[in-house]
Every structure is written in structure tokens, then in C-alpha cells.
Amino acid sequence: MGEAVTRQNRHQGVFEHLPGIVRALVADHTPDLPVFKGLVVTGDDRMRLYLTAPDGSLTYGADVIISHTGPGLLAGIGSGYLENECEQKPTDDPLCDVVVDLTSY
Numbered sequence: 001m002g003e004a005v006t007r008q009n010r011h012q013g014v015f016e017h018l019p020g021i022v023r024a025l026v027a028d029h030t031p032d033l034p035v036f037k038g039l040v041v042t043g044d045d046r047m048r049l050y051l052t053a054p055d056g057s058l059t060y061g062a063d064v065i066i067s068h069t070g071p072g073l074l075a076g077i078g079s080g081y082l083e084n085e086c087e088q089k090p091t092d093d094p095l096c097d098v099v100v101d102l103t104s105y
Contacts, residue, residue, distance in 0.1 A: 018047075021069050025049070025077075033078055034060060040095075041066075046103070050095055051082065060088075061096035065103050073105040 018039075025036040034051035037059065041047045049062040060082045064073060081087060081100065088098035 018066070021049075021066070021073075024074055025051075034082055038095075048093070048096075048099070051077065053083070058098065059096045061091060061093050061099040062102045063099060064105065068103075068105065073102060076102055076105045 022036070022039070032054055034053055037050040037052055039047050039049045042063070045066050047064055047066055049060075049064060051060045051062060052058070053060070062077070062082060076082075081102070084100075087100050089100070091097075091099040093099065
């Protein structure tokens with residue numbers, strides 16, 4: 001029972017952050033930025049954001065730590081970090097073409 005309660009508390013923290021993250025990605029959008037498509041929670045404090053390139057040519061999966069999201073993450077997305085081919089990794093995720101690790105933001 002204790003482990004289930006601990007897991008529930010961790011998930012509660014994740015879901016408290018999600019509305020702000022989504023609001024920031026949608027509200028701050030401009031035509032030259034990738035378009036937010038959705039997200040999947042992948043762990044206790046991790047998620048994958050799905051963003052499409054402004055020209056629609058590529059869908060990125062951006063792995064992030066939920067509790068560390070904020071202005072730095074949005075700046076990383078806005079600064080072209082996703083488009084840096086050196087940072088893109090192949091993936092078998094059917095929802096994106098490449099994955100970019102943004103867990104350091």
C-alpha cells in the first residue's frame with residue numbers, strides 16, 4: 001500500500017505541472033516555432049512532447065523532465081534546438097520522426 005501511495009503522489013505532481021506546460025506551448029506559439037501536437041507521460045517525472053516543424057516536414061519527440069520545465073524549455077524549443085540534426089536521434093516511436101533529449105533544460 002505504501003508504494004502505491006508514493007506512486008500516486010509522484011503522478012499527482014506530474015499532473016499539476018501539465019496544464020501550465022501545455023498553456024505555455026500553445027499561448028506562446030508563433031508561425032516560426034514548432035507546433036505543439038500532444039504529449040505522453042513516459043515516467044514518474046518524464047514526458048515526451050510532440051511538436052511538428054513549422055513547415056510540417058518533421059515531427060519531433062522531445063523528452064523532458066516535467067518538474068524542470070519552464071522558461072528554459074520554451075527557450076530551447078524556440079531557439080532551434082529541435083532542428084539541430086546532431087541532437088536528433090532515430091526512434092521507433094510511431095508518433096514522431098526523431099527524438100531530441102531536452103532533459104537537461
